[in-house]
Amino acid sequence: EDKVVQSPLSLVVHEGDTVTLNCSYEVTNFRSLLWYKQEKKAPTFLFMLTSSGIEKKSGRLSSILDKKELFSILNITATQTGDSAIYLCAVEDNAGNNRKLIWGLGTSLAVNP
Amino acid sequence: GAVVSQHPSRVICKSGTSVKIECRSLDFQATTMFWYRQFPKKSLMLMATSNEGSKATYEQGVEKDKFLINHASLTLSTLTVTSAHPEDSSFYICSASRHGVTDTQYFGPGTRLTVL
Numbered sequence: 001e002d003k004v005v006q007s008p009l010s011l012v013v014h015e016g017d018t019v020t021l022n023c024s025y026e027v028t029n030f031r032s033l034l035w036y037k038q039e040k041k042a043p044t045f046l047f048m049l050t051s052s053g054i055e056k057k058s059g060r061l062s063s064i065l066d067k068k069e070l071f072s073i074l075n076i077t078a079t080q081t082g083d084s085a086i087y088l089c090a091v092e093d094n095a096g097n098n099r100k101l102i103w104g105l106g107t108s109l110a111v112n113p
Numbered sequence: 114g115a116v117v118s119q120h121p122s123r124v125i126c127k128s129g130t131s132v133k134i135e136c137r138s139l140d141f142q143a144t145t146m147f148w149y150r151q152f153p154k155k156s157l158m159l160m161a162t163s164n165e166g167s168k169a170t171y172e173q174g175v176e177k178d179k180f181l182i183n184h185a186s187l188t189l190s191t192l193t194v195t196s197a198h199p200e201d202s203s204f205y206i207c208s209a210s211r212h213g214v215t216d217t218q219y220f221g222p223g224t225r226l227t228v229l
Contacts, residue, residue, distance in 0.1 A: 034155055041214060042149065042159035090220070098123050100222035101206065105115065 002027045004091050006104035014112050017079050021107045023089030024071040031092040031099070033072050035063055038086040038106070046074070046087075079111045114140045117209050117221040125227045126197055133193045134224045136207030142187035143209035147218060148180070151204040162214060163190050197228040 004025045013019055023033065032050045036043035047056045049065035049072055056063050060079075065072045076083055089104040116139040126132050136146055145164050149157045161177075163169040163184035171177045179201075181193040190209075194201050204225050208218040 036157070038218070041147065041162070041218075043157050045154070045156045048155050086217070088220070099204070099225055100122055101220065102222065103220040105219070106217070 002091075002093060002102050004089055004102050004104040006087075006089050006107050008107060009105065010108045010110075012110045012112065013079055015080055017111075018075065018077045019079060019109060021074040021076075021087050021089075021109070022071060023074070023104055025089075025091045025102070026070065027091045027093050027102055029093050029095040030067070031094040033065055034090045034092065034101075035072070035074050036088040036090070038088055039084075043088055076109075079109075081111050081113055084109055084111045115217075115219040116140050117143075117207065117219050119205075119207055119221040119224050121224060122222065123225045123227075125229065127229055128198055129196055131193055131195045132197055132226060133191055134205055134207075134226070136190045136192070136209065136221055138188045138209040138219070141209075141211055141219075143190075143211060144187065145210045145213050145216070146184055146190035147208045147210075148182060148190075148192050149206045149208070151206055151223065157206065160192075164213075194226065197226070199228045202226055202228045 007022045035046040047063045052067040060077045063074045086106040088106045090101045118137045120135045148160045160175045161169045161171045169182035184190040206223045208220045210216040210218045
């Protein structure tokens with residue numbers, strides 16, 4: 001059964017800390033892995049990863065995919081209180097051109113001043 | 114726990130027809146369900162929020178007469194795209210939360226709609 005597992009489920013850090021969020025997956029027809037940040041209602045798209053070893057970077061956030069070990073990490077450096085959110089990982093499965101998203105349960109990050 | 118399903122996973126229809134997409138919470142009761150549309154660059158646009166037994170709250174710019182949402186039970190919400198046009202072709206995703214808009218959302222696998 002296809003699944004996406006995120007860890008940790010919850011994390012509390014102080015401003016300035018660096019955090020690493022994990023997303024591992026078992027998906028039969030992997031197409032891509034997506035990271036989202038959810039603060040209120042709608043998740044905000046962060047990264048899409050399709051190839052191993054190529055780091056995607058946006059400001060203090062970066063992410064990388066390992067298709068051999070079937071996981072991705074999302075790094076946030078010099079965290080700020082505004083980084084407090086739920087970070088969602090989803091994998092696109094594309095079996096027989098029938099696309100679906102398999103979602104992790106998210107990592108809830110709280111950054112304290 | 115917290116599994117959300119959508120049906121169908123893929124639908125192709127002719128322009129002018131209506132299409133219904135179902136969103137079900139399989140192992141929990143969802144007070145609130147959300148409907149999103151995913152764009153080609155993967156961003157998610159919230160279309161509407163529905164609470165069981167009451168009218169949906171639509172986001173600005175979303176036509177409520179075109180995208181009919183029904184949340185008749187604690188485990189089922191439906192999105193009906195009425196008089197579909199090619200520009201409605203998209204990937205529609207629902208999510209469900211147990212206790213309202215501020216609670217954790219659990220996402221469905223999405224439905225790809227293609228309007229010819």
